[in-house]
Each structure stands twice: as C-alpha cells, then as structure tokens.
Amino acid sequence: MTTLRKSLLATAALLAASLASVPVQASTFASAILDINNFRLLHSNGTAYSTTDFTILQGTNDAHATASLNNDFANGTSSIPILLGVPNVPHQCKGAPCAGLGENNFTALPSPPPVPGTFGYADQDLTGASITIGAAPAGAHARTRADASTALNAIASGNSDVGTSTTFQFTLGAADTMTVSFDATAFTQAYVSPGSGPDANANARLSWSINIIDLTTQGTIFDFAPPDLNALSVRSRTDGSPGILTYTFATLPGVPLTKVSPLLTAGTSYQITIQHNTLANALQQELPEPDSLAVLAAGMLAMSVALRRRKS
Numbered sequence: 001m002t003t004l005r006k007s008l009l010a011t012a013a014l015l016a017a018s019l020a021s022v023p024v025q026a027s028t029f030a031s032a033i034l035d036i037n038n039f040r041l042l043h044s045n046g047t048a049y050s051t052t053d054f055t056i057l058q059g060t061n062d063a064h065a066t067a068s069l070n071n072d073f074a075n076g077t078s079s080i081p082i083l084l085g086v087p088n089v090p091h092q093c094k095g096a097p098c099a100g101l102g103e104n105n106f107t108a109l110p111s112p113p114p115v116p117g118t119f120g121y122a123d124q125d126l127t128g129a130s131i132t133i134g135a136a137p138a139g140a141h142a143r144t145r146a147d148a149s150t151a152l153n154a155i156a157s158g159n160s161d162v163g164t165s166t167t168f169q170f171t172l173g174a175a176d177t178m179t180v181s182f183d184a185t186a187f188t189q190a191y192v193s194p195g196s197g198p199d200a201n202a203n204a205r206l207s208w209s210i211n212i213i214d215l216t217t218q219g220t221i222f223d224f225a226p227p228d229l230n231a232l233s234v235r236s237r238t239d240g241s242p243g244i245l246t247y248t249f250a251t252l253p254g255v256p257l258t259k260v261s262p263l264l265t266a267g268t269s270y271q272i273t274i275q276h277n278t279l280a281n282a283l284q285q286e287l288p289e290p291d292s293l294a295v296l297a298a299g300m301l302a303m304s305v306a307l308r309r310r311k312s
C-alpha cells in the first residue's frame with residue numbers, strides 16, 4: 001500500500017507540475033496579400049495596346065474568393081467579359097471576428113501574437129484594364145488577400161484562398177512585341193505559437209504568372225512568373241518549428257517589373273492567361289485543457305489522502 005501511495009503522489013505531483021507547461025491558449029495564423037498595380041500591355045514603342053490594335057479580341061475576367069473554417073465554406077465568384085467590366089467579389093468570411101476586416105481591405109494585420117480570432121477570410125478586387133478601352137487609359141489594379149486564424153484551444157482549422165484570372169484570345173492587325181509592365185506589393189506571414197499541439201501549422205503563399213500561347217501550334221511562346229511573387233513568397237511554420245516568419249516585397253517607384261515577348265505576328269491567333277492568387281491556411285490540434293488536468297491532479301491527491309487515512 002505504501003508503494004501505491006507513493007506512486008499516486010508522484011503521479012499527482014507530475015500532473016500538477018505539467019499545468020505550468022501547458023499553454024492556456026495555442027494559436028496559428030497565416031496571411032497572404034498581393035497587390036498588382038498599373039498593369040499594362042505595351043507596344044515596342046512604349047505606348048499601351050488598345051482595342052483598335054486587335055482584329056479579334058475576346059475573353060473574360062474571372063475571380064473567386066473562398067473562406068473556410070472546419071470544412072464550412074463561404075464562396076464568391078464572378079465572370080465578366082473583358083470589354084464589359086471587371087469583377088469585384090464580395091469578401092468571404094467563416095468564423096469570428098474576421099478581425100473587423102470589411103470589403104476591399106488589403107492592409108496587413110498587426111503581426112501576431114496574439115492572433116486576431118478563429119476564422120477564414122478572403123477578398124478580391126480588380127479595377128481598370130491592361131489595355132486602353134475607349135477613353136479609359138490602360139492600367140489595371142488587382143488586389144487579393146487570404147487570412148486563416150485559429151485562436152481556440154480546440155481542434156480548429158482555417159483555410160482561405162482567392163484568385164483573379166484574365167484569359168483572352170486576340171489577333172493583331174500588325175506585328176509587334178508585347179511588353180508586360182506592372183508594380184507589385186506582396187506580403188505573406190505564418191505564425192505558430194510555442195507549445196502548440198501536434199500537427200499545428202500555418203502556411204501562406206502567392207502565385208502570379210502570365211503566358212501567351214500560339215493557338216495554331218498550342219505552344220507557349222511567352223511565360224513570366226517572377227520568383228518574388230511565387231516561390232520566394234512561401235512562408236510556413238509548424239509545431240516543430242514555432243514562431244513567426246514574414247515576407248515582404250515591393251517594386252521601387254518608377255522601376256516596374258517588366259518582360260518583353262517575342263515578336264507576335266499579324267493574323268496569328270494568340271491566347272493570354274494571367275493568374276493572380278493568394279493562399280493562407282492554419283491548423284491546430286486539440287491541447288489538454290488546464291482545468292481538466294487540474295481536476296485529474298486533485299483526484300489523484302484525494303486518492304492519496306484517502307489511502308493514508310485508511311492505513312492509519
């Protein structure tokens with residue numbers, strides 16, 4: 001009986017000591033924001049392409065925003081012909097409080113900790129056009145953001161993604177190159193609190209690309225995917241490597257990102273596809289509740305006292 005009592009006392013002491021090491025609240029957070037501004041398609045002489053330069057011009061601007069929490073999804077989509085307008089998908093949110101984020105808010109949240117809640121959030125906005133349409137000068141402005149946050153001591157997950165895509169077919173009236181030119185601001189962040197449960201993780205990334213395909217040969221003749229807006233933007237944290245990682249990138253004033261296509265011949269049908277995406281996801285596993293551990297420890301101590309009284 002003495003041996004059993006000593007064992008119970010040791011176990012209770014161990015459990016009581018562990019209370020100090022168990023976090024009251026674990027958290028994970030991920031955010032991704034991409035702002036592409038003054039996006040233009042330029043002639044070799046530096047002037048913007050306009051609708052009058054094409055004998056054929058047709059296509060769509062597509063956009064989506066998806067937010068989720070614990071496999072509960074909120075989705076928004078829009079598709080508009082390129083000559084008729086641009087999409088602005090309403091922001092999507094699952095969970096609370098979405099940090100007070102409203103429509104078309106693309107400002108990064110203050111760096112955690114603490115994380116701002118338990119939610120998935122996504123938003124998209126596109127204005128302007130990459131070519132001159134009527135009296136409107138060329139210059140598209142595309143913004144997307146995705147946030148995922150878990151601030152509960154429970155099994156929780158947040159996932160959010162958002163994208164804007166423009167695809168159009170065209171035929172030029174005269175041969176020329178096509179220069180892609182734009183300014184960019186990028187932000188990604190991933191955070192996992194120390195002591196988070198097994199498999200807790202946070203991931204944020206961006207992707208942006210443009211390509212031109214010859215529709216006759218189906219071959220890609222032009223492709224531009226700057227690493228600053230793709231692989232270099234990836235940020236990730238796990239329970240095995242907690243803490244915060246942040247990535248920022250911005251073009252300098254007057255120094256846009258540019259790339260020149262090969263010569264595009266007159267009368268040839270081409271297709272341009274522009275992809276612009278942000279993704280953030282966060283997951284945390286359930287942690288032992290301090291209150292539950294306290295009850296267990298108290299029970300063990302009570303058993304020990306009872307054993308002592310029985311012996312006496």
